Amino acid sequence: MFVNGSVLTSVQMFIRHGDRTPTSAIEADANVTWDCDGLGSYIYTSVENRVGQENSIKLQNAVARQTIVSPGKSPFSRYNWKGSCSPGQLTPLGAQQHRTLGSILREIYINRWKFLPTEFDPSTLYVRSTDFWRTQQSAESLVTGLYLPQVTEGRPPIFHMEVVPSSVDYMTVNRNLCPKARDLESAIKGGANYQRVHSNSNTLTREVRDIMGRHSNLLDTVLPRLCHKMEPYCEEGKSGRCITPAMSDLVVTKSSLETSILYRDAPQSRQYLRLGMGPLAKEIVDNFVTASQRTTLSRRSSSNVPQFKLYSGHDGTIGPLLGLLESTDLRWPPYASNLIFELWTAPSGERFVRIFQNGNIMQTTTKWCNLEWCPISQFVANMEKYIPQDILDECETEY
Incomplete structure (x- = not known):
C-alpha cells in the first residue's frame, strides 16, 4: 500500500485519441454533416499570447489553419459527407475530451502533488504521437487542459512533439516489418x-x-x-x-x-505481444530506470530528463498494453482511454509503481502484482518477459 512521505518521481501516460469522424466515407454519408469548425485544438502557447506592438516576434504568435472545402469542389462529392471535417479527424468533442482529461491531470499533478510546475516548462514534459492528425491534435488538446492558455511576454515557450513515421513506428503492432x-x-x-x-x-x-x-x-x-x-x-x-x-x-x-x-x-497472445509491444515495453522500463538513477528522494534531478512523458496513440496502442499488463478489463478501448504509469520513491529509497486504467487502479487476471503499490523489481520482471533481445531477428524467425 501507499507509503506516506513517498515522492512522485516519474509519470508515463498513454492515451487513445479522442472522438473522431469515420476513417472513410461511403455513399450513404452524402447527406450527413461533420463540422470541425470549432475544433480549437491548437498548440496552446500559440493561441492566447498577448505581446506588445513593440515586440519584434509578434508574428510568432500566428496560428496556421487548414480548411476542408468538401463537398463543393469535387465531382466525387456524393462519396463524402458535408461539412468541414476530413475522414479520421478529431472532432470538437474529441478535443474537449482531452482538454477535460488535461484539466483533471492539472488538479492531480500540479495542484495536489506539486509534481509539475504551475506554468509550462518544456523541459518537464515530453510528448510523442503517432503520425496521425487526430493523435497529434489529441496530445495538443490534453496539454491545453493541463496548462491553460498563458500570457507570455517575449518569446513564448516551444511545445515540442516527437512523431515517428508510421512505417517504422512501434506504438502499435508493426505487422509489416515483423x-x-x-x-x-x-x-x-x-x-x-x-x-x-x-x-x-x-x-x-x-x-x-x-x-x-x-x-x-x-x-x-x-x-x-x-x-x-x-x-x-x-x-x-x-x-x-x-x-x-x-x-x-x-x-x-x-x-x-x-x-x-x-x-x-489466445495461446499465442504472449508471443504476439512480445513482438508487437516489445520495443514500447523496453522504452517504458528504460524511462523508469533512467528516472530512478537521476532522481533522489530529497531533491528532484536538475537534468533535462522530462518528469512527465505523454504518448498519444490508438486503440491499437492501449489494447496491446492492457494485454501485456494482463488487465481484467480488456474491452475495446473507447475514445480518450488512458493508462498512467507512476513511479514513486519511498522514504526508504525503495521504488514503487502504480498503474491507473481510465482513472482506476488496474486489476490483473493473474495478480502478478498489486498495481496500487508494486515494487519496481516486480514491475520490471513482468515487463522484461516482453522485451526481445533482438527484435529484428525474432521477427524474421519462422513461426
Whole structure:
C-alpha cells in the first residue's frame, strides 16, 4: 500500500485519441454533416499570447489553419459527407475530451502533488504521437487542459512533439516489418475462440455489411454515427432497411471480444505481444530506470530528463498494453482511454509503481502484482518477459 512521505518521481501516460469522424466515407454519408469548425485544438502557447506592438516576434504568435472545402469542389462529392471535417479527424468533442482529461491531470499533478510546475516548462514534459492528425491534435488538446492558455511576454515557450513515421513506428503492432507477428495474428484469428465470436455474430454482421455496401471496417464506420446520435445508415433506396441500435451494439461487443482474445486470451497472445509491444515495453522500463538513477528522494534531478512523458496513440496502442499488463478489463478501448504509469520513491529509497486504467487502479487476471503499490523489481520482471533481445531477428524467425 501507499507509503506516506513517498515522492512522485516519474509519470508515463498513454492515451487513445479522442472522438473522431469515420476513417472513410461511403455513399450513404452524402447527406450527413461533420463540422470541425470549432475544433480549437491548437498548440496552446500559440493561441492566447498577448505581446506588445513593440515586440519584434509578434508574428510568432500566428496560428496556421487548414480548411476542408468538401463537398463543393469535387465531382466525387456524393462519396463524402458535408461539412468541414476530413475522414479520421478529431472532432470538437474529441478535443474537449482531452482538454477535460488535461484539466483533471492539472488538479492531480500540479495542484495536489506539486509534481509539475504551475506554468509550462518544456523541459518537464515530453510528448510523442503517432503520425496521425487526430493523435497529434489529441496530445495538443490534453496539454491545453493541463496548462491553460498563458500570457507570455517575449518569446513564448516551444511545445515540442516527437512523431515517428508510421512505417517504422512501434506504438502499435508493426505487422509489416515483423512477419512473425503477422503470422501469429493470423493464427490467433484463425483459432477456435476467435472464430466462435465470428460465428455467433455472423448473421447480424452480414446484414450490417449488406446495408453499408459491404464496407470492410464496421467499427470505424458505425461507431462515430452512434456516438453522435446521427440518423442511422440505411441501405441506398431502402429507407426501411437501416442499422439498428442492436446492430451497433453488436459491432462494439464483437470488437471487445476480439480484443481480449487477440491481446490476452489466445495461446499465442504472449508471443504476439512480445513482438508487437516489445520495443514500447523496453522504452517504458528504460524511462523508469533512467528516472530512478537521476532522481533522489530529497531533491528532484536538475537534468533535462522530462518528469512527465505523454504518448498519444490508438486503440491499437492501449489494447496491446492492457494485454501485456494482463488487465481484467480488456474491452475495446473507447475514445480518450488512458493508462498512467507512476513511479514513486519511498522514504526508504525503495521504488514503487502504480498503474491507473481510465482513472482506476488496474486489476490483473493473474495478480502478478498489486498495481496500487508494486515494487519496481516486480514491475520490471513482468515487463522484461516482453522485451526481445533482438527484435529484428525474432521477427524474421519462422513461426
